[in-house]
Amino acid sequence: MTTTELPRSTAGGTAAKIAELARRREVSRQGSMASVEKQHAKGKLTARERIEAFLDPGTFVEVDELARHGAGAYGDDARELYGDGVVTGYGLVSGRPVCVYAQDFTVFGGSVGERVGQKIVKVMQRAIDVGCPIVGINDSGGARIQEGVASLAAYAEIGYHIGLASGVVPQVSLILGPCAGGAVYGPAATDIVVMVEKTSHQFVTGPDVIRAVTGEQVTFEELGGPSTNAAAGNVHYVAADEKDAFDWVQTLLSYLPSNNLDEAPDFGAETELEIVADDLGLNAVIPDEPNRLYDMTTVIQYLVDDGEFLEMQAAFAPNLLVGLARLEGRTVGIIANQPMHLSGALDIDASEKGARFIQFCDAFNIPILTLVDVPGYLPGLEQERGGLIRRGVKLSFAYATATVPMVTVIVRKAYGGGYASMGCKHYRVDTNLAWPTAEIAVMGGEAAVSVLFRRQLQEAAAAGNDEYVRDALIAAYRAEKCTPYEAAERGYIDAVIAPSETRIEVAKALRMLRTKRKTGPARKHSNIPL
Structure with a gap:
């Protein structure tokens, strides 16, 4: 949909104000229909669709739904959508609390600016305070160039809070789209990283820059595809699709405690131990x-x-x-x-x-x-x-x-x-x-015998029975020492x-x-x- 310019204030009675709230929520939740269609065409869900697929049905509570960037005009005010490129909040996974954020590629390409950083940091701090896992869904065009150093500050604040939460609550990063430059360092510092075949990439420096600096010709997939990252140890699991990624993380969380002071869920009871x-x-x-x-x-x-x-x-x-x-x-x-x-x-x-x-x-x-x-x-x-x-x-x-x-x-x-x-x-x-x-x-016996019995083996070789002597020495060594x-x-x-x-x-x-x-x-x- 094409949005109209959003008023900074409203007037009228209660009914009108409630209607205005509903309209703003609708704008926030729909985003740009053209961008949504592009997302679906790539085999990718939108931010809210991803959260709904991951959390228990009906449990998501959104935070800062009506947040907007504070960096001035971006040309056409009609593009100043609510949410500012990330959906944040909390909900339940298998009945247990989880804080979650999902970068919204349909709003400014999910780029990270000052307000995006503030939203993510707020939900991360909530997770630290209450002691529940943090799950970040990454799908972003990177730093918001229009906001300059404020964008860099946002990444740094997120990185600081990842360090603050490390070892306190489990942190999981899903890379479901592009993740480049400074954006890769945050997920890399979390406990678990998941990528999806075909639709996700992560690298520090893109193919164009590499080509310009080194002359190397490399594709996005070769440079930062899931298989490349998996072989490098950057990824804990490569999912077949987004549903597989969510299922795997749900299973992972069932093994983990909510925080470093709790115990992991107990799915059994002590029974008499016997060989079966x-x-x-x-x-x-x-x-x-x-x-x-x-x-x-x-x-x-x-x-x-x-x-x-x-x-x-x-x-x-x-x-x-x-x-x-x-x-x-x-x-x-x-x-x-x-x-x-x-x-x-x-x-x-x-x-x-x-x-x-x-x-x-x-x-x-x-x-x-x-x-x-x-x-x-x-x-x-x-x-x-x-x-x-x-x-x-x-x-x-x-x-x-x-x-x-x-x-x-x-x-x-x-x-x-x-x-x-x-x-x-x-x-x-x-x-x-x-x-x-x-x-x-x-x-092992072979190496030990070569060191310990070098003279005997040389004498046996001269006599023509070195293989028999070596085998006997190895057998004796293994029987005594191994x-x-x-x-x-x-x-x-x-x-x-x-x-x-x-x-x-x-x-x-x-x-x-x-x-x-x-x-x-x-x-x-x-x-x-x-």
Whole structure:
């Protein structure tokens, strides 16, 4: 629709004033019909349609619906629509309060100016005050150039409040349209970022600028599409469409507490723990051959309620799995090596992915279950030049500073630095378990024999029977050193258990740890390596 100039004041009786209020609300809620049609043509919903699709029906309460920019004329006053490019308010998701804002691309392209920033900050502060999650739906043309530095100030205010809310309430960002320049830094600082295939993009510098500065030819999709961002670790989930994005975030919120002082929803009750038929399948998961691959998600599905695992950042550092699940109806964060990728070895990306997830769980009092099958850190010139020393240590540092209940299960390899970094007892993990298939050692048998028995191997090679001697030495070393029992004897492992007992033993440990108290010296905050 084409709006008419909106009066600054009204006159007349009560009925006339109520009619004027209704008209202003109608203008606010409809926006420009031409812009709405363009939005729909791109397969995108409008801001209000998105909020209605995300929240429980009929629960949305809008805040600042009649706000307008205060920066003067934009040429034609008929374009001065109410709402000023963002819809803000609060409602319920599965009956629980959530604060939400959705940038409105039908009004000034959803660009961010002073009033937009004020609206978003107001609803963020409300979320901090009452202790409920913040969900931001981003679809914007970026900074409102007409408002100059006020637009930059708006972005900075939003960024400040994201920092203020961090670790206090969960923050989720949905990128459902373009997000460029300074607009990407806010979502990147929130806890969870979701994008949608085909319709969403995010990057710091656009293709035209890159072409002008570097000469590189790159498309929007190559530069900032969902697959690019997912592979870079910028996105936790890529949705097929907007409905899928909303469904995923609704599911995510069901795993999380409303704030850092509350507990996550409890969907179960304690029952008598006993081994069931499904548990016995775990006894056959680990191959007899030490270098044969298997899928760690299979182990996870055996352990968690209904086999449901909400994986995050699946396309980034796939050698380490992270995500949320439930055990006895209670939320648990899971970190696990994935032998299907790089044999489960740790590298820079996996270390940073795991460290950030541990911090997220620790901030919101979510217990951590670690499943270990790690041959160590990935060797190579690229990793060393990329800062493996300072970036790789983030993972063990995160374990060392976390205070939530933590349980670690070593299912197969736990070699060298990988043993130390994946939730070992020495970082004060509460309960450490191992399967009989666990191999806890400085290094694997092949590498150890090459170092320890170099002279014997040289003599055997001269005699022509080096292969037989090597195999015998490896078998002897693995039988003596690559077992869980030396660690158990020293108390580094609390118990060696059959795989089929894992679900029960982890559940018992988490039951006992529910009243765990935070310990450690008083300090302002730790200083994680960057």
